Amino acid sequence: MSQHFKETPHNGIVDSGIARVIPCKQLSMSDPFKWLILGLKDASKAPVLTLCFGLIFTAIPWFITYLVQLTGWHLVIMPAIVCFMLIGPFLAAGMYDVSWELEKNHVPSLWHSIKAIKRNAVNEWGLGILLMVLMIFWLRVASMVHALYPPYLDENFENLFPFLAVGTVVGAGFTMLVFFLSAFTQPILMERKVDLATALLTNMNAVWTNKAPMMLWAFIILIAVLIGFATWFVGFVFLMPLIGYATWHGYIDTIETKRERQFE
Template sequence: MSHHFKETPHNAITESGIARVIPCKELDVGDPIKWLSLGLRDLMKAPMLTLFFGAIFTAIPWLITYFVAKTGWHLVIMPSIVCFMLIGPFLAAALYDISWEMEKGHKPTLRHAVKALKRNAVNEWGFGIMLMVLMIFWLRIASLIHALYPDYMGNNFEALLPFLVLGTIAGAAFTAIVFFISAFTQPILMERKVDLGTAVLTSVNAVWVNKVPMFIWACIIFFSVVVGFITGFIGFLFLMPLLGYATWHAYIDTIETKRERTYE
C-alpha cells in the first residue's frame, strides 16, 4: 500500500522548480501536543538513556554560564541561548534513534544510539558543520552588536534597551532560519539515504507548508528552553530528551513515505 501524496498548491519550494524535496503531509494544529504525548511515553520507557543524554544537554548551558561568569560579558547570554538552540538538533540524533528503536519493538541501547551519527555520516556531519558555521556567524553578529554599545553609557535599562531590542530581533531571525532548516533534517538523514541539500530543503518546505502547527511547535521548543534556564538547567535533564523524542514523532507524522513502514 502506498501513501497518496497530498497536493499542496501553497508549497513554495516544489513549485519553484529549484530543488527536489520529499513530499510532506498537512498537519493539524493539535499535532504538536500529540508529539509531546508520544515523546513522554518514550521518556518513561527509557529512563536511564533519557537521564544520560539529558545530563549532556544540561552540561552545555552550564558551561555557557561558566564562560559568562569568567569573562563578565553578560551580553553573551542571548547569543549563547541561540547557539544552544543551533547545536541542539545535531546532538538530538541519538534521541531520535531511541524512539526509532522503540517503534521497531527493539530495546534501545546507548551503543546503538551513538552509532546513529554514522548512518548517513557524510551528510550528517555536513549538517553539523552547517549548524556550526551558522553559530559562528551569529556570534560574529552578536559581537558586532556588543561593539556598538558605548562604554560611557550606564547599565540602566533605558540605555540597554536599544541594544536588547536589536539583539532580540537578530536572534529571532537567526532562530527562525535555523528552525526552518533543522526541524526535520536530522531525522531525514538518519532514516533515508538522501543528500544534505534534499534533507534541508525538505525541512524548509515542510515548515513552510505547515506554518501554524510548526509555529506552535517552535513556541513549545522555545518555552522549554526558557523553562530549562529558569530552573537552573535542571529542567533540561527531562525537557531536552522529551523534545528529542517528540521531534522523531513529528518527523514520522510530517514527512511522506512511498510505502507504509513495516518495523517488524
C-alpha cells in the same frame, strides 16, 4: 518563489533543480500535542537514557555560561546560549535514535545512539557544519552589538535594555531560520540516507506547507527553552529529551513514505 520550483496546492516545493523533494502530509493543529504525548511515552520507556541526554543538554549551557562569565562580557551570555540552541538539532540525533529503536521494539542503548551519527555521516556532518556556520555568523553579529555598548555606561537594566532588545530580535531571527532549515532535517538524514540538499528542501517544504502547525511546534519549543532558562537550565534535564523524542514522531507524522514503515 524561485523559478526553479513548481508549486501545487498541497506542497510549497514539489520539484527542484537542486535536489529531490520528498512530499509531506497535511498536519492539523492538534498534531504537535500528539507528538508530545508520544515523546512522553518514549521517555517513560527509556528513563536512564532520557536522564543521560537531559544532563548533557543541561551541562552544555551551564558550561557556556561559566566560560562567558570568566571573560566578564555579560552581554554575550545570551548569544552564547543561542549558539547552543543553533546546534541543538544536530546534537539531538541520539535522542531520535532512542525513539526509532523503541518504534522497532528494540531496546535502545547509549552506544547505539552515539553511532547514529554514522548512518549518513557525510551529510549529517554537513548539517553540523551548516549550523556551525550560522552559529559563527550569529556570534559575529552579537559581537557587533556588544561593541556598540558605550564602556562608560553603568551595566544596569535601563542602559542594557536597547542592546538586549536588539540582540533578542536578531537572535530570534536566527533561531527561526534554523527551525526553517532543520526542524526535521536530521531525522530525514538518519532514516532516509538522502543527500543534505534533499533533506533541507524536504524540511523547508514541510514547514512551509504546514505553516500554522509548525509555528505552533516552534512556539512549544520556545516555551520549553524559556522554562529551561527560568529554572537555570535544570528544566532541560526533562524538556530537551521530550522535545527530541517528540520531534522524531513529528517527522514520522509529517514526511511521506512510498511504503508503510514496518516498525510502525
